[in-house]
Amino acid sequence: MQIRDLPHADPGEPDVRSGFRFLVWLFRRQLGGQARSLGWGTLHMACVATLPVLLGFAVQAVVDDSGRDLAVTGLLMLAVALVMAGADAMLHRTAVTNWITAAARVQQLLARRTATLGGVLTRQVAAGEVVKVSTGDVEKIGWFVESFSRFAAAALVAFGVCVGLVVYEPRLGVLVLVGIAAVLLSMFPLLPAATRRADRERAKSGRATALASDTVAGLRVLRGIGGEELFLDRYRRASQEVRAASVHSARMWALIDAIQVVMPGLLLVAVVWQGAGLAQDGRISAGELVTVYGAVTFLLFPLRLFQEAAMAFTFSRPSAKRAVRVLGLRREQRPGDGPTGGADRPLGGDLWDPATGLRAGSGRLTAVVCGDPDAAERLAARLGGHAPDSRGEPSARLGGVALDGVPLVAARTAVLVQDKDPVLLSGTLLELLAVPASGRVSADEALATAQCQDVLAALAQAAPDASGDPMRTRITERGRSLSGGQRQRLALARSLVTDPEVLVLDEPTSAVDSHTEARVARAVRTLRSGRTTVVFTSSPLLLDLADEVVFVRDGRAVASGPHRTLLRSAPGYRSIVTREPDEPDEPDAGLPGSDVAESTPSSPAYYAEETA
DSSP: OOGGGOSOSOOOOOOOSOHHHHHHHHHHTTHHHHHHHHHHHHHHHHHHHHHHHHHHHHHHHHHTTOHHHHHHHHHHHHHHHHHHHHHHHHHHHHHHHHHHHHHHHHHHHHHHHHHHHTHHHHHHSOHHHHHHIIIIIHHHHHHHHHHHHHHHHHHHHHHHHHHHHHHHOHHHHHHHHHHHHHHHHHHGGGHHHHHHHHHHHHHHHHHHHHHHHHHHHTHHHHHHHTOHHHHHHHHHHHHHHHHHHHHHHHHHHHHHHHHHHHHHHHHHHHHHHHHHHHHHTTSSOHHHHHHHHHHHHHHHHHHHHHHHHHHHHHHHHHHHHHHHHHHTOOOOOOTTOSSSTTTTOOOOSOEEETTTTEEEOTTOEEEEEESOHHHHHHHHHHHTTOOOOTTOOOOOEETTEEGGGSOHHHHHHHEEEEOSSOOOOSEEHHHHTOOOOOSSSOHHHHHHHTTOHHHHHHHHHTOSSTTOOGGGSEEOGGGTTSOHHHHHHHHHHHHHHHOOSEEEEESTTTTSOHHHHHHHHHHHHHHTTTSEEEEEOOOHHHHHHOSEEEEEETTEEEEEEOHHHHHHHOHHHHHHHHOOOOOTTSOOOOSTTOOTTSOOTTSHHHHHHHHO
16 A cells, blocks of 8 residues: 555454554554565664674774775675665655555544544544544554554564574673663563553543633633633643643653663673673684674664654554544444445435424425424434434434434435534635535525625635635635624525435524525525425524424424414414513413314324324
């Protein structure tokens, strides 16, 4: 796999039983790249290990006053140096490729899981946690994958050098083996403590990131209530906790670094001391002493790689745990979900919610008034066939077919739900409106219906070129450069472009002035003529244009009919729409002249019969 081949055609199905198993799975998915990196790393380390031997030959040639041997040794050193340089370049190339391809694989897995879960994700994992996993954690996981092959190559060559020293000069070889073991054993007891400190640092950093994300998302509200200083103080405390945890973790790694300097230094002194004694006794020559010294010096390089691999594993392990926590989330399996299963089954007809008894007629504009915003949000999600919550409420039905019983792609194609706080992704306006659509509604028609003329004018002034094309003007993340009403109307235009069979809008004009709201209401009614539209609102301007208004109270549809009729017959409805106090002793009624118990389209009995 080369970088130019990214993204992966299929990132695979990860092992999410644990963070370590995920790292092993990721390593196995890149065996080819790891093998290439291991090969080039072994060649590079072998060349580095060969240089002390050639240096010893050169010293011995000088001692023997042999110009021929010195010239041959020099040529060999040049050849080894050239091979070493080439191997080092290829090692770097393959190692970085492993890093980037591993990080890309994890990012693709996270993106796929995020798209699959949709709104379920943020209900189970904090937004800051997702941001942390998809940025810093991905890099650390890639670091471990990249460092493993270099560590394996260093361990392989270091083992060969130690075996060679034992065979060449047993006393020095045994001393080097004991010294290497002492260096490693002095470091390993500190790794668990370093891991725990790193885990605490990561946890505090994740909480600080989540707090920062929430603060930025709610900055307008904070400014409105004067809560900036309160949240700034909370983030300042969280930031100081991260700083303290980072310093605490860095102290342990500084101690490990110090041991990595002191212990190899002591080993080098001991080898030189022992080697000098052997040279004085005439058991080894000066060139052989230089070779042994150079070999021991070389071993300090693999020891540094051992420490880097330990650090990479220590930092990647909690990152892998967090990634597994996100990748392990699952949406409830729906019948027919798969590459093509059931995606071509057309859905249509009346939209009916068994839990409340709400029925939206096919091809009609139905307005829903619900006094409880949370209940309205749950009802809107249920109408879109989203996963049921812990209340166990049944899914809505479209044309008699339960939306949670059809493939997800079929449900999303048939019913689109725009929640009350839609998100505008960064990019140009053209990219914002480039969504899956039926093709019956153009972008210009959708923008005109949503009354976005002022938005287009503002974007045209901010256009990057002289053409002033608003469609090519970039919109900042979440549309922060726009007002609340402008963002809301752009989101409405995006929903209208898709032109689904059923469009569910939750308070689509709550941030718009009354004059613009009236124009939007009339234009939406005209554009969506013949298509099913459900609008959750308490605005009289929208309610008056609806074909039918359904009043939902205490989890049940208690009345339905034209807006003006409900104003007269349903006190609870009237109190919500007009913002007047409710009349507690007068129950909600159906249409004038009809008893609530009668089976009429405006009475609860009608909905009870339809439910049965």
